Amino acid sequence: MATVEVCDLRRSYGSVRAVDGLSFAAQPAAVTAVLGRNGAGKTTTVEICAGLRPRDSGSVTVLGKDPWRNPTLRPRIGVMPQAAGSGAAGVYPAARVGEVLALFASFAAHPLDVGALLDRLDLTRLARTPWRRLSGGEQQRLSLALAVVGRPELVFLDEPTAGLDVAARHATWSLIEDLRAAGVTVLLTTHAMDEAERLADHVVVVASGRVVAAGSPAALTREDGGTVRFSAVPGLPVADLTTRLGTAARVREVSPGEYAVEGVPAQHALATVTAWCAERGVLPDRLSTGRRSLEDVFLGLTGDGPPA
Amino acid sequence: MTALDLTPAPGAAPVGRRIARHAAMEMKLLLRNGEQLLLTIVIPTVLLVVLVHAPLADIPRPRAAFLVPGVLALAVMSTAFTGQAIATGFERRYGVLRRLGATPLGRSGLLVGKTCAVLAVEVLQVALLVAVGIAVGWHPRGSVLAAFALVLLGTVAFSALGLLMAGTLRAEATLAAANLVYLLLLVVSGIAFPLTDFSPAVRHALRLLPSAALADGLRAALDHGAHVPGRPWLVLAVWAVTAAAAALRWFRWG
Ligand SMILES: Nc1ncnc2c1ncn2[C@@H]1O[C@H](COP(=O)(O)OP(=O)(O)O)[C@@H](O)[C@H]1O
Ligand SMILES: [Mg+2]
Numbered sequence: 001m002a003t004v005e006v007c008d009l010r011r012s013y014g015s016v017r018a019v020d021g022l023s024f025a026a027q028p029a030a031v032t033a034v035l036g037r038n039g040a041g042k043t044t045t046v047e048i049c050a051g052l053r054p055r056d057s058g059s060v061t062v063l064g065k066d067p068w069r070n071p072t073l074r075p076r077i078g079v080m081p082q083a084a085g086s087g088a089a090g091v092y093p094a095a096r097v098g099e100v101l102a103l104f105a106s107f108a109a110h111p112l113d114v115g116a117l118l119d120r121l122d123l124t125r126l127a128r129t130p131w132r133r134l135s136g137g138e139q140q141r142l143s144l145a146l147a148v149v150g151r152p153e154l155v156f157l158d159e160p161t162a163g164l165d166v167a168a169r170h171a172t173w174s175l176i177e178d179l180r181a182a183g184v185t186v187l188l189t190t191h192a193m194d195e196a197e198r199l200a201d202h203v204v205v206v207a208s209g210r211v212v213a214a215g216s217p218a219a220l221t222r223e224d225g226g227t228v229r230f231s232a233v234p235g236l237p238v239a240d241l242t243t244r245l246g247t248a249a250r251v252r253e254v255s256p257g258e259y260a261v262e263g264v265p266a267q268h269a270l271a272t273v274t275a276w277c278a279e280r281g282v283l284p285d286r287l288s289t290g291r292r293s294l295e296d297v298f299l300g301l302t303g304d305g306p307p308a
Numbered sequence: 309m310t311a312l313d314l315t316p317a318p319g320a321a322p323v324g325r326r327i328a329r330h331a332a333m334e335m336k337l338l339l340r341n342g343e344q345l346l347l348t349i350v351i352p353t354v355l356l357v358v359l360v361h362a363p364l365a366d367i368p369r370p371r372a373a374f375l376v377p378g379v380l381a382l383a384v385m386s387t388a389f390t391g392q393a394i395a396t397g398f399e400r401r402y403g404v405l406r407r408l409g410a411t412p413l414g415r416s417g418l419l420v421g422k423t424c425a426v427l428a429v430e431v432l433q434v435a436l437l438v439a440v441g442i443a444v445g446w447h448p449r450g451s452v453l454a455a456f457a458l459v460l461l462g463t464v465a466f467s468a469l470g471l472l473m474a475g476t477l478r479a480e481a482t483l484a485a486a487n488l489v490y491l492l493l494l495v496v497s498g499i500a501f502p503l504t505d506f507s508p509a510v511r512h513a514l515r516l517l518p519s520a521a522l523a524d525g526l527r528a529a530l531d532h533g534a535h536v537p538g539r540p541w542l543v544l545a546v547w548a549v550t551a552a553a554a555a556l557r558w559f560r561w562g
Contacts, residue, residue: 052410052562075320075412081403088562090407092399094337106329107412109319116312150412153316182314 001064003028003154003185004049009058010209011044018044020209021058026202031176031186033200035193035298041209042189043082043158049187050079050156063154075108078147082158082189083136089143091131097142098127101149108150117145121171136163144172148179155179157188161195173199193294197221205298213297220297228261228269229254231285232277245272254299320412330413330421335428338391347386347490348433352379353440355500360444368502372446376437377526378499380455381462383433385519388426388463390490393470396422397482400474406562415561426467430459454529454536461544462522468551469518475559493519515539518547 002025011019019041026032034042047053049060051067051074060067067073083089091100101118105111118124121141126134134142140163147155160176161169176199179186190196196203197217205213205220213220234256241261242251248263261269266289277284320326338344356379360371368374399405409415438448474482494500497519503511514520525540 050410052406071414074410074414076318077410079407079410081407088401088403088406090403092333092337092404093402094340095333099333099336103329103333104411107321107326109321110317112312112314120312146407148314151314151317153318178312179314182316184314184316 001028002026002061003063004032004187005059005061006045006049007059009045009048009060010056011041011048011053012056017209019048019055022206022209022211023058024204024211024214026185026187028185029180029183030201031180031188031199032202032204033196034187034189034204034206035191035196035294036189036206037191040206042206044209045206046156046158046187046189047081050077052079052081075150076153078150078152078155080143080147080155080157080160083139083143083162089139091139091142091146093132094130096128096130097123097134100131101142101145104146105149110151112149112151114149117149120175121145122168137165137168140164141168141172144175148175148184152184154185154187157186159189159191161190161192193298197294203294217294221294228266228273228287228289230259230273230277230287231257232259232282233257236280236282241273241276244276245269323417326413327417327421327424330408330417331424331428334395334422334425338387338395338425338429341395344391344395347390348383348429349436352383352386352433352437355379355382356437356440357444359500366502366504370445372441372444373531374502374527375500376441376446377455377530378523379437379441380434380459380526381497381519381523382494382499383437384430384459384462384522385466385493386490387429387433388466389470390486391429391470392422392426392467393473393486394483396471396474397477397479397486400561401479403562409561423463423467426463430463434459448530450528450530451536455526458522458525458529458536458540458544461541461548462518462525465518465544465548465551468548468555471559472551472555475555475561493517496520497523499523516543518544521547 004026006025007023009019009022022041022045034045036042044053048055049062049067051070054068063073063076065073081088081090098114098118101114105114118127121144123138123141123145126138131139131142140160144157144160147157157176161172164172176186176188188199200217203215203217203220204211234253236253236259238251238253238259242249245251245261245264245268250262252260254260261273270287270289273284273287356375359367359375396405405418408418413421442448470486473486477485496514497517498514499519503514506514515524521540521543525536525544528536528540
């Protein structure tokens with residue numbers, strides 16, 4: 001049975017439909033990444049699953065139970081709320097790093113060793129520093145520590161690496177990988193494609209409160225004929241090129257002057273694109289074939305422009 | 309790198325331990341906050357010491373017998389109401405209430421812990437003010453039991469009012485309003501300055517304030533002995549019940 005099962009979830013704020021009929025499942029001892037740009041509804045979804053927010057409709061089952069107002073789930077779940085923007089990561093501003101981690105540890109029956117966890121996240125030298133004097137990245141690391149110190153079987157991490165430098169990002173990734181290896185179920189949100197690709201067993205792509213694609217990173221990026229990419233002047237008539245390539249083809253101007261062709265064998269695509277450009281007196285630049293990246297998939301699914 | 313055993317081992321600590329550790333943290337934070345200490349410790353103590361000797365005002369004699377119950381009421385108000393409202397308002401803004409409410413501590417544990425911290429700080433305040441009071445010539449008498457019960461009831465009323473404010477207003481508004489109310493109530497409740505200059509009608513109305521009721525009640529309990537008139541009890545009880553009901557109805561956690 002799935003550890004988290006969400007079915008036709010809906011939640012509005014006034015007239016804003018933040019989550020609009022969303023369904024997915026997170027399997028035990030796996031990392032599930034909810035991927036989407038800002039405002040897609042990731043935080044709302046995670047907070048509903050973590051029991052922090054009520055829903056309007058739909059069913060949510062977490063460890064076999066409804067998470068809303070369910071105190072029996074609290075010892076089994078760890079939550080790292082999103083900190084960026086609101087600054088509401090949920091820590092007393094005047095409390096010291098070591099103090100607050102010890103406090104959260106004291107709520108659990110079999111907590112992790114506080115000193116070892118501080119060490120692992122490179123926070124030992126900050127143990128006596130108050131929360132409000134920490135940098136954004138240090139706050140994120142402590143927030144992650146607070147989510148896992150009670151040895152939960154399921155953790156919700158809302159944008160765990162937002163605002164981290166490269167070293168801290170890798171430290172966080174390695175802890176998430178170790179959590180999974182230890183049998184912890186991880187549900188995280190991110191808008192970073194490389195993060196989802198590297199960490200997740202299962203990716204749920206969300207746009208406008210709905211799931212637009214789901215699967216393993218490998219399945220989502222599987223070659224279907226390969227993608228041919230090229231640069232040229234912006235504004236070429238892609239519909240015309242599509243007609244020339246055949247009905248299976250999908251041609252997009254990914255960003256101004258950057259084109260992607262999918263759905264046809266690479267050889268055919270390369271030859272056609274070259275000929276078509278020549279007819280127009282356009283010189284295609286950086287013509288390349290290759291497996292789609294998760295970024296291509298994401299952009300194709302959620303519309304043009306890079307994710308925010 | 310230190311090896312960590314991340315294998316799940318979920319479970320909550322015993323409820324007593326959770327609440328005790330949380331209350332200890334809250335108390336530590338209260339005592340670490342300079343502005344809070346000014347309100348809860350410095351102002352009541354300084355008022356007591358200065359007004360006992362100051363050549364001003366028509367403070368009834370013996371002055372210490374008038375002032376000590378008054379500053380005790382002020383101490384309760386400063387910790388249960390002003391300090392708690394400001395701290396809780398910012399904790400709500402920073403998401404502390406929501407996050408702690410989602411741990412095994414839970415929302416009820418959080419409220420119990422906060423109350424324990426308030427009571428613990430009040431014990432320190434009372435001990436200090438009684439000691440200073442005796443040093444400036446106060447002779448404790450009357451009913452300690454009645455005074456204790458009044459302090460508890462006052463704490464409930466002021467805590468509920470403070471939480472109501474913290475749970476409904478923005479943090480900055482709570483900060484400003486809680487300080488303003490503290491100052492106003494200090495002046496118009498007969499805490500340190502008698503209400504003799506007000507007209508009888510106004511005086512009657514002011515006696516319906518929770519701070520006035522607490523000061524009046526404590527004065528009666530610590531002066532005339534066990535007999536505390538019914539009105540302070542009634543006024544405090546009405547405030548406590550009304551404010552608690554309103555806080556339960558309107559308090560927002562996040
Ligand atoms: N408390 C709130 N009140 C009003 N609108 C909100 C609130 N929280 C989120 N929203 C709106 O709901 C949508 C989804 O937000 P959110 O779940 O935070 O998305 P994400 O985490 O993917 O950025 C956005 O349009 C956002 O502006
Ligand atoms: Mg978000």
